[in-house]
Amino acid sequence: MGRRRGPILTGALALALIAVMAVPAGAAAPDVEVRSGAEPAAGATRTWFYGRQYDDVLWCDWNGDGVDTLAVFRPQTGTWHIRNAPGGGNATISFRFGSTNGGERPLCGDWNGDGRDTPGIYRGVDATWHLTNRLDGGGAAMTFRYGSPGPGDTPVVGDWNGDGRDTFGVRRASDGLWYLRNSLSTGPATSVFRFGSAGAGERAFVGDWDGDGDDTPGIYRPSTMSVYLRNAPGGGGANWSYAFGNEIIDAPLSGDLDGDGDDEPAVAEGRFYTSTPNSWGDGSNGNIPASSLCRIGWGTDSRGNGQYLRCDAAAALGRFNSAFRARFGENIAVDMSYRTRELQAQMHAHMGGVAVPAGTSPHGLGIAIDVFEWSTYQYGSARYNWLLANAPRFGWNQPTWARQNGSKPEYWHYEYTG
16 A cells, blocks of 8 residues: 655754664654544554654655554754654664755655655755655655745645555645645646645645545644544545644654554644745734845755845845855755744744743844754854854844853854844
């Protein structure tokens, strides 16, 4: 049976070696909560821990035994760490597939019908798919374009027609439509339908919920922490819906927990992403219109969203980045920039004092960035020391409170002061 996968869970690491260690002390592993069945009356969930903070989590059948097991994609190193036994533990296989450029969405599917899932990468910046039939790294076996460039499309993978091979599709936030294709090639959608609501507030995933051999849609609604599952391809109402999940940032996925042929829904610990500005806004903190912001000339966050700042701050950051690139041969790895008022409110509710209340953050003014929380940017690293020493030359600085001995240390945070 083909394996389906929706937007994979996010939860970031720093290991680039072939051997993967268990989670070290002090590094939070993403937790994955799995139901014992798709039906509303299914039993209690179980929780697994695997990987490290900011990893992208996947759940697929890597060895063809009919049981799905965990893997993580590590954006910082472009490496995959796959486990062939249920639950958490050490990786069985590790290799590199993908880049470290950001904005890549890891996927998995049975592309050739051999019963084993292998990796794929979706690059939202140009809507390209890069698939391999191997579990040992190397280049893509297939590359093609499908979907619309940018963050508006969510990639999904599944066996839509029950032929034992996975193909792909996208769910478009702007209209709530699913565009599925039954061939691993560029071309028009084979089927188009609506399931769920338009807007960015819902998260798409897929699974074979009833064990009939084809994959069908699912929606996770963070605002109510609920899942909606449909057992037939195409649009219509949900066959099953119920509360599931613990946090607004939970991300959905699915897998066959016990090899019985039907998939169970799961949620993994997620993360927050930078905001894409709206066309409207009154100019207040978190309500700045797109016309008053400028996109920086490189990079995206880990979901593929562009980075926006007030235009003078963006220009200064561009000059700052040129100097950084001359020193380190790479761009500053910007994770978050502008935040809407809504996003800041969600972060404050979830993180408490770590994130200031909505309407008070410099991110809401478009004058702050957070770099990725990678070890290469931590206090005392070569990149941190260079950024701290050179930021004032370009009108940027790290506030005293964010420094190592400050009142709220955040090595990743920098602000534009002009």
